[in-house]
Amino acid sequence: MSHKLKLVMVGNGMAGVRTLEELIKLTPDLYDITVFGSEPHPNYNRILLSPVLAGEQTLDEIILNPLDWYSDNHITLHTSWTVTEVDRVKRIVHATNAAGEVQSAAYDRLILATGSNPFMLPVPGRELEGVLAYRDIADTQAMIDAATQYKHAVVIGGGLLGLEAANGLMKRGMRVTVVHVGEWLMERQLDKVAGGLLQRSLEERGMQFRMGAHTQELQADKNGRVASVLFKDGSYVPAELVVMAVGIRPNTALAEKMHLHCERGIVVSDTLQTVTDPRIYAVGECAAHRGIAYGLVAPLFEQGKVLANHLAEFGIGRYTGSLTSTKLKVTGIDLFSAGDFMGSDDGSTEEIVLSDPHEGVYKKLVIRNDQLVGACLYGDTVDGSWYFKLLRDGRSVADIREKLMFGESNIGDVGHEGHSKAASMPDDAEVCGCNGVKKGAICKAIKDKGLFTLDEVRKHTKASASCGSCTGLVEQILMFTAGGDYSATPKKKAICGCTDHSHQEVRDAIRDQKLLTSDAVFQFLEWKSPTGCATCRPAINYYRMSSWPKEALDDPQSRLINERSHANIQKDGTYSVIPRMWGGETTADELRRIADVVDKYNIPTVKVTGGQRIDLLGVKKEDLVNVWKDIGMPCGHAYAKALRTVKTCVGSEWCRMGTQDSTQMGKDLEKAMWRMYAPHKVKFAVSGCPRNCAEAGIKDVGIIGVDSGWEMYIAGNGGIKTEVAEFFVKVKTSEEVMEYTGAFMQLYREEGWYLERTVHYVNRVGMDYVKKKILDDEAGRKALWARLQFALDGEPDPWFEFDKAQVDTRQFEAITV
């Protein structure tokens, strides 16, 4: 006798089954699950019907969950059974099959995942043989069969689906005419110009068009099969196959019969519960969430995730809507659109347009209040995912506006992030350098395993799972491979799989609720795993420490190895030690001690780093403590998420050009802030004159001495993607340099997300905001600087004060047997 709750799902499509997958991951034993599907197939990837029609994939290849999956997970699947009635009082569903038999199932929770139905134009002749919709495997098979016997096809509807159908039929050898009532193709995704370009290139492939045409009637031949399409103006085209692709309607028939509230779909709340009956959920294309019924897969999967979370009784997930983007799955045609690509006529939006009809390239960006709100690209869609990201993030584009049109590769000195043309890359090109993943492997995983989101690609291939610099590229490959229905997940990104909360939400909770321990965070925010994971633990530890200095206790086991050991782990498991030379200056005595240590401990390599420090490489872990002791200098932070180095030139002390004492300034800055932990590594540089020999232009804080004082630049970065620091302020005295630098650092420490560099932090909040906080608000600036000094005051030196710094010295000793 089972005591499990009974979960019944009506519908066996992509959104519904994804919900079950997520649910089983969370709680495999809570429910007895029964699924009714009216099609005779297990769950398949509807998006890939177009490639099947075009002969690029087979039906077998698009099965997402084979029958074994259902039995392995103890899910009772009834295919070819249609649920016709639901008794909400007794909580029983009744289904019938083709033979008219009836079977019933009781439920505690019910999911309606009935999808949508194709809309059929109400014209005479629509019931004729040879007139199809384009929705499921049966339709696709019928189209493939028709293509072997007949020549003339007409597709009614020049939207995404219609064009994919037309392309597939043409590839199967039919003469295809697309009938479209609108002025241009895909008017919901493209503007007039892009639609025109699309039409031209499809015409070049042999597709014919009847634009602005109103269908009056479908006419039959003597056998009762469709033979032609007659238009209102009296003209007609021959048609032995007519495919209607004029839109879909959420399938709410059953829900309406159950007296559930339906508008344009079954109305659901943010937890995907129907507003009428909380035991009943709706997910996918049949559901209307905040007035929107989504037809793309990524938002629907996001809904599924929230629904699973709710069914698993975690109860903390909310679906708040998605932004979507579009791509056409017609090989060789690149188009992309997202957001409000049409703009508005009321003057609230501005457009930047690049049009090169000769090359078949057209790009339009729509901007409102300095934010990118829409994009429509045709011919060159390389930057689609970058624009989409800008759109989603809602960051100000004021500072990159003049370069926006030319794409990400023109913003600064770009590494390989989003730079390569994903489509033209060969399969054996390496995409993810960290994990050695090639493009072919990513494409294969996307196709074979039916992946739709960046997270899934990371999980299955490791691509973009480490440093993340290839994320843009992986997203592009995903868009190309998964096609039109790829769209990124919602704005809000959870820290990791242990929670649905974002970095900001966790930060806020720690500050507002004064959560001092990691356990308190886990409890208050209902973490899904008892001790967190390698991603969230270091972040939470940092947020606690930076929000509540002197009150929150450090948790060394939540620090990454370099911070836990206060030395830098190298590829062979040995460590490197970098004695801190203030401002890059040293003495004969220090050098002698360092040299002696190198001899005494047989340290194999001595190297000068990019930040002007001596690096001792190949130190054994058990030697670390003695090496530090013998050197007698602070020996790290060169590897921590903390202030690393302050690079200097010789300045006025020695240089004949120097105008300011940059070495002293560097030493002072480093001594003031050297124990400062931050969301990510931080580097400063101080140059004594505008020749800028310390290369202050690519540092988190760069100071350049001029005759009348100091210029300050912030948010530079010499990392994977070089970012040039921006001019921030000019000050007169070195005290001011200290105060402004400290204030900026503290702002970043308090507001930056873990592993977010200063440049990304400043991009996120906007340079104007930082200026307002530090330049315009003197009291605020002084308070920030005071808070940093408070946090650093008495902060122990982990190389000499092990107890105070909570360094677990047991890590250095091995147990011997």
Added chain:
Amino acid sequence: MTEWKVICKVDDIPVLGARRVQRAKGVEVAVFRNAEDKVFALLDQCPHKRGPLSQGLVFGETVVCPLHNWHIGLVDGCAHAPDEGCTTRFAVRVENGNVALDVNELNTLAIEDATVAMVAN
């Protein structure tokens, strides 16, 4: 007959941390302690590029290799998908707060080492 040798107390291992156990011969053994005070022992070598697992971050019943972020199961020594490969697992016994390893395994397992199933990228 298994001969158990006490190597340390459970409390000698940091919670959510590890200790290294040096053997007469061969790569060291890492002993881990998780939040529930369960103790696990693996060869201190990631199946990927031999990263010292004892230096990794521990959560649940998983340790994350400090070199390239591979997730290794503490129970079976095997990498979580999509990575593949396993490191050698050692038997552990905890009695009266003492952690003991099998002498025979300490003397024989992965002594020649070096070639633990290296997984090609």
